[in-house]
Amino acid sequence: MLDTPAHAKAKPAVVTRSADVNAYTVGSYLAERLSQIGLKHHFAVAGDYNLVLLDQLLSNKALEQVYCSNELNCGFSAEGYARAHGAAAAVVTFTVGALSAFNAIAGAYAENLPVILISGAPNSNDRASEHLLHHTLATHDFSYPLEMAKRITCAAVSITSAADAPALIDHAIRSALREKKPAYIEIACNISGASCAAPGPISGVLAEEPSDSETLHAAVEAAAAFLREKEKPVLLIGSKLRAAGAEKEAIQLADALGCSVAVMAAAKSFFPEDHPQFVGIYWGEISAPGAREIVDWSDSLVCIGTIFNDYSTVGWTAMPTGVGVLTADTNRVHFGKYDFSRIHLRDFLAALARKVEKRGATMVEYKRIHAERPPENPTKPDSKLMRAEIVRQIRPLVTSDTTVIAETGDSWFNGMQLKMPGNARFEIEMQYGHIGWSVPATFGYALGAPDRRIIAMIGDGSFQLTAQEVAQMIRRKLPVIIFLINNHGYTIEVEIHDGPYNNIKNWDYAGLIDAFNAEDGHGRGLRATTGGELAEAIKVALANKQGPTLIECVIDRDDCTADLISWGRLVSAANARPPRPQ
Ligand code: DPX
Ligand code: MG
Numbered sequence: 001m002l003d004t005p006a007h008a009k010a011k012p013a014v015v016t017r018s019a020d021v022n023a024y025t026v027g028s029y030l031a032e033r034l035s036q037i038g039l040k041h042h043f044a045v046a047g048d049y050n051l052v053l054l055d056q057l058l059s060n061k062a063l064e065q066v067y068c069s070n071e072l073n074c075g076f077s078a079e080g081y082a083r084a085h086g087a088a089a090a091v092v093t094f095t096v097g098a099l100s101a102f103n104a105i106a107g108a109y110a111e112n113l114p115v116i117l118i119s120g121a122p123n124s125n126d127r128a129s130e131h132l133l134h135h136t137l138a139t140h141d142f143s144y145p146l147e148m149a150k151r152i153t154c155a156a157v158s159i160t161s162a163a164d165a166p167a168l169i170d171h172a173i174r175s176a177l178r179e180k181k182p183a184y185i186e187i188a189c190n191i192s193g194a195s196c197a198a199p200g201p202i203s204g205v206l207a208e209e210p211s212d213s214e215t216l217h218a219a220v221e222a223a224a225a226f227l228r229e230k231e232k233p234v235l236l237i238g239s240k241l242r243a244a245g246a247e248k249e250a251i252q253l254a255d256a257l258g259c260s261v262a263v264m265a266a267a268k269s270f271f272p273e274d275h276p277q278f279v280g281i282y283w284g285e286i287s288a289p290g291a292r293e294i295v296d297w298s299d300s301l302v303c304i305g306t307i308f309n310d311y312s313t314v315g316w317t318a319m320p321t322g323v324g325v326l327t328a329d330t331n332r333v334h335f336g337k338y339d340f341s342r343i344h345l346r347d348f349l350a351a352l353a354r355k356v357e358k359r360g361a362t363m364v365e366y367k368r369i370h371a372e373r374p375p376e377n378p379t380k381p382d383s384k385l386m387r388a389e390i391v392r393q394i395r396p397l398v399t400s401d402t403t404v405i406a407e408t409g410d411s412w413f414n415g416m417q418l419k420m421p422g423n424a425r426f427e428i429e430m431q432y433g434h435i436g437w438s439v440p441a442t443f444g445y446a447l448g449a450p451d452r453r454i455i456a457m458i459g460d461g462s463f464q465l466t467a468q469e470v471a472q473m474i475r476r477k478l479p480v481i482i483f484l485i486n487n488h489g490y491t492i493e494v495e496i497h498d499g500p501y502n503n504i505k506n507w508d509y510a511g512l513i514d515a516f517n518a519e520d521g522h523g524r525g526l527r528a529t530t531g532g533e534l535a536e537a538i539k540v541a542l543a544n545k546q547g548p549t550l551i552e553c554v555i556d557r558d559d560c561t562a563d564l565i566s567w568g569r570l571v572s573a574a575n576a577r578p579p580r581p582q
Contacts, residue, residue, distance in 0.1 A: 026165040027056020027192040029199055030118070030185070033173055034089050035062040036202040041447055043068050043077045047093020049135065050120025053192035054091060066447060066476070069468035071097040073440035075104025075117065077469065080441030082113040083427050084403075084448030087177060089116040094186075095135045098145045104440075105182045106152040107432035112243035114176035117153070117184050119145065124160040124188040149184035156184040162194035174205045180243040180330075211343040219333045219340035219348055224355040226326055226335060227300065232361045233259050234298040236282060236320070238306030239266035239430070241345070244330045249349035250304055251275065256353040260298075260362035262291045264312055265416060267305070269426035273419055279366050281416050284318025285570065286563040288416075290370035292318075294362050300324045305345060307431060314567055315574030381532030387559045389531045390483060391417050393538060394455065397481070398424055402453040405445060407438035409459035409492045411485065413561040425452070436465025443469045446478040454480040461490045461504050467512065473548040474513075474521035481541045482550040484509050488557045495560065495568030496575070509552040522546035529554045 024032070034042060034057075041064045044054060058065055068074035071092045078088035092101045098119040108115040122133050122142055132138055149156040155175035157168040169185060176183035227233055235254055241247055247270055254261045254277050262282035263271050271278060280288025282295050295301065301320050306327070313319045326335035333340045333348055379389045391414050398404060400422030406415030412428060420426055427445065429437045442456040463484055473480055486509060490502040513525030524544050528534035528551055541549035 024196055024198045025056055025193050026159065026162050026169075026187060026196050027053045028059055029166055029196050030169050030187075031057045031060035031063055032199045033169055033202070033205065034116070035060055036199070037087055037173060037177065037205070038085070039087060039089060040064060040085075041066050041081065042089040042091060043074045043081070043444065044091040045071050045074050045093070045097055047097055047120060047135070049094040049122065049189045050091055050097075050118075050192075052189060053118070053120055053187055056192055057091065066472075068440065068472060071100035072103055072436075073443075073466050073469045075101035075115065076107070076437050076440035076466065077444035077472075078115045078117075079104055079108045079111070079113055079437070080405075080427075080444030081448040082108065082115050082444075083441070084445045084452075087114045087116070088444065088448070089118060091118045091120075093120050093135065094122060095145055098186075099148070102148060102152060103434065104437075105149075105184070107429060107434050107437060108182040109152050110432040111429055112180045112240060113182070114180050115182040116173060116176055117149070117182060119184070119186045120192070121158065121186045121188045123190045125190070127160065146184070146186055149186075152182070153184045154179040154181035156186075158186040159191055160188045162191055162196040165191065165196045166199065170205050177206065178208060211347040215340050216343045216347055216351060219338070219343055220351045220355055222338050222340075223326060223328075223333065223335070223348075223352050227257070227302075227356050227359065230300040230324075230359065232298045232365075233257060233300040233302060233359050234295055234362050235259060235261045235302045235304060236295065236306055237261060237263040237267050237271045237304050239264065239270065240305030240307065240330050241267060241270050244305055244345040246305070246344075246346035246349055247271070249346040249353065252353040253302075253349045253356070256356050256358075258358040258360040258363060260294050260366050262287075262295055264306060265412065266307065266312060266428060266430035268416065268428065269420045269424060272422075273424075274421055277363060279370070282318075283312065283416070283567075284314035286314065286413070286567050289373060290366055293369055294366045295320075297365060298324070298362055300326065303327045304349070305329065309431065310571065310574055311430065311433070315570035315572075317570050379531045381535070382530050385528055385530050385534060385553055385555055387414065387485070387555050387561065390414070390485065390534065390553050390555070393531070393534055394418065394457070394483065397453070397455060397538070399453065400424055401451065402455060403427060403445060403449060405438050405442050405454065405456040407456070407458040407462045408433045408435050409462055409485075409490075410487070410560045410564050411457040411459055413563040413567070414457055414485075416563070417561070435459075435462035437462075439463060439466040440469040442480055442482070443473050443476075443478065446473065446480050447476065454478075456480060456482045458482060458484055459491070460484065460486045460488065460507070460509065463509065464504065464507065470513065470523065470548060470550065471516040471521075474516050474523040477522065477547050479545045480548045481538075482548060484550055484552045486552050486554045487559060491557065491560050492564060492568065494557070495564050496572045510550060513548075513550050524549040525552070526550070527552045527554065
């Protein structure tokens with residue numbers, strides 16, 4: 001399911017209209033819809049407002065219920081599943097569960113992932129009554145989770161009547177899939193088991209509005225004319241490319257133009273790194289060798305699904321602007337005096353590919369200026385473990401069927417140094433940047449992509465936020481490999497602005513796995529303090545198919561990438577800009 005989101009591939013299930021319509025309840029209707037859009041799992045934390053709903057979801061044998069340790073992790077597990085599988089669902093209880101999950105849902109919004117958050121809710125009879133209820137603010141207002149959800153989803157609905165449930169459920173799911181954003185569905189606990197209509201054909205939910213053909217034609221003509229006048233165009237790939245389902249079409253345009261293709265850090269692996277025109281990660285001052293130079297040398301930059309924020313522009317020092325920039329966004333193309341909307345990115349790229357002529361100058365120049373970074377030499381097996389040695393040893397593990405998941409921290413910059421061969425995938429939560437995201441996201445991703453080798457690179461500080469979800473990997477016997485980089489603190493923050501707040505309590509990270517294993521788990525926890533110990537630990541990890549292996553890699557507090565130091569200096573300068581005079 002990795003190339004095409006699940007809902008795009010999902011074949012409408014045949015609905016037996018002769019079945020008794022009363023055979024469906026609100027909960028089983030929802031389950032059927034989730035299954036029809038291609039989900040095989042949904043993530044859940046139980047609570048009395050959602051127990052009947054969970055029973056209803058369990059009754060659908062095509063959907064497996066997967067339990068999480070808390071609702072933040074439940075949301076992030078679903079977010080990781082959506083990365084692998086195209087969409088996801090998480091079920092929580094009212095307020096105490098939903099408010100924790102909201103942080104992950106906001107992350108899914110920022111990262112353009114359709115995660116459907118479903119919350120159990122108070123009995124419909126208790127609304128507009130004098131009753132006070134548990135898990136609330138001890139007021140008669142139960143509307144605040146819905147109101148909050150509206151700010152972090154593309155659709156938020158509250159179901160208090162079985163008759164309205166099908167339309168509201170369909171609206172929420174349809175919006176999420178179309179907009180690649182999360183949705184929120186709240187269901188009163190006495191409504192989940194109430195009878196409702198049977199689901200109609202799923203095509204009504206999946207159908208997309210086509211691009212406006214006149215606008216598409218005009219946009220393509222104008223863009224082709226723009227490129228015809230240029231000698232040295234470069235394509236810059238951004239993270240919204242995948243959400244727009246336009247990865248193949250970006251390759252078509254690259255092939256047609258024959259120009260250099262640079263990729264933003266947040267989009268690493270969205271354009272194949274073994275494509276002959278791939279020139280590396282463009283990240284301002286810390287770009288791959290040659291990538292920044294070729295972007296600077298170009299006379300036109302075609303920005304495809306890009307997001308320029310303070311981090312990706314390295315503290316606003318690498319912000320492409322001006323008449324040479326053409327931006328092709330999810331549903332919009334704009335450059336110079338033009339601004340076209342209501343066109344799908346994939347339609348625009350595919351049609352433009354058929355119109356343009358070859359523009360290979362940037363590839364000629366790139367080949368002249370490009371110098372590979374020299375390969376690192378292995379350190380002596382008994383010498384102290386260093387960050388560079390960790391990356392060197394991870395490199396050969398990344399095969400075409402591997403997904404690397406890189407947590408916020410120096411793992412971002414370490415991850416950029418890995419080459420992704422063939423269909424290797426790279427996952428990063430760079431827009432939202434919530435530390436701790438990667439542990440549950442790795443769990444969810446591994447369930448969504450059971451045939452892939454999953455490697456997670458996670459800092460010690462991040463791990464402490466969501467460590468419990470390793471126990472769920474153990475429960476499900478998922479053989480993921482976690483490189484836990486123990487540099488004794490928040491090193492990325494150290495490089496931006498240091499203080500005592502960047503020191504954290506050390507844990508016995510490897511030892512923790514035994515505690516999670518309890519009486520029946522097969523996780524392995526190992527500690528590496530030298531290159532030799534790391535190599536041995538990797539062998540153990542590769543042999544362990546019965547559960548996750550966590551390798552605690554102990555390094556010095558200041559042993560970080562040079563890229564982090566340069567980036568940290570410029571981001572720190574951007575943060576420190578004084579207020580404008582009044
Ligand atoms: C913070 C960050 O140990 O990685 O490589 O040592 O930096 P490094 P760690 O995981 O530490 C992470 C730490 C504290 N960011 O350096 S990036 C601020 C922050 C955040 N998200 C949340 N809280 C605080 N990004 C939820
Ligand atoms: Mg750290």
